[in-house]
Each structure stands twice: as structure tokens, then as C-alpha cells.
Amino acid sequence: MSLKSWYENNVSKMLVLLTVALVFFNVFDGLSTMYALMALGARELNPLMRALFEYSPWAFLVVKLGYAGVVAVIVLEYRKTCPNSLFGVMVGVTGAYSVLFIYQVYSLWSVFFR
Numbered sequence: 001m002s003l004k005s006w007y008e009n010n011v012s013k014m015l016v017l018l019t020v021a022l023v024f025f026n027v028f029d030g031l032s033t034m035y036a037l038m039a040l041g042a043r044e045l046n047p048l049m050r051a052l053f054e055y056s057p058w059a060f061l062v063v064k065l066g067y068a069g070v071v072a073v074i075v076l077e078y079r080k081t082c083p084n085s086l087f088g089v090m091v092g093v094t095g096a097y098s099v100l101f102i103y104q105v106y107s108l109w110s111v112f113f114r
Contacts, residue, residue, distance in 0.1 A: 011083040018090040019075045025097035026068035032104045034061055040111065 036042035037053060044050040044060075053060040071093070075086055 011087055012079050015075055015079040015083060015086055015090060018087075018094045019072050022090065022094045022097055023068050023072055025094070025101045027065060028101055029097065029104065030061055030064040032108060033064065036107075 033042075033044070034057065037044060038057065044053055049060060049064070052063060075090060079086060
């Protein structure tokens with residue numbers, strides 16, 4: 001079996017895996033950001049999200065987690081009709097969130113285990 005045929009047979013499964021990873025990274029991002037803002041006195045760098053947090057921490061968390069849910073629904077809905085386009089986007093987005101995840105784990109580790 002060639003790599004191309006393997007990819008064509010498994011791209012839908014890979015999209016589901018990438019979607020699960022993206023949701024995990026996003027939930028971790030939302031919760032760790034909320035913790036840093038509330039317990040550690042950190043400051044949100046995104047001015048729109050900062051204003052939303054100042055308005056309501058719960059609204060901040062709902063928006064932060066909500067867009068991952070929207071992306072997940074879109075990917076799972078269209079994974080059969082346009083998998084190649086979605087795959088490239090999901091690899092990029094999930095890759096970016098994985099870098100953010102590593103940074104946040106490092107930051108939290110250095111706060112608790114200095």
C-alpha cells in the first residue's frame with residue numbers, strides 16, 4: 001500500500017484525532033489562562049479577551065472554549081466532503097496550540113516548582 005492510498009483511507013480518522021487534540025489543548029489553554037488571571041494575577045494580552053474577562057470571567061471562559069467547539073463541529077461535519085483542505089488547516093492549528101500547550105505547562109511548572 002502506498003503512502004497516498006494510506007492517507008486517502010485514513011485522513012478522516014486523522015482529522016478526528018486532530019480535532020480531539022485541538023479540543024484538549026483549547027480546554028487546557030482556557031482553564032490555565034483562567035487560573036493565571038484569577039489566582040496568579042496575570043494579564044491577558046489579547047485586548048478583546050481582556051475586556052471580556054473584565055466584564056465576566058465566565059463569559060471569557062465560554063468564548064475561549066466555544067470557538068474550539070465550533071471548529072470541532074465544522075471539522076467533523078465536513079471531514080468527508082473536503083478532507084484535504086481541512087487536514088492542512090487542522091495540522092497548522094493543532095500544531096500552534098501544541099506549542100502554546102508546551103509553553104503553558106512550562107510556565108505553570110516554573111510557578112509551582114521553582
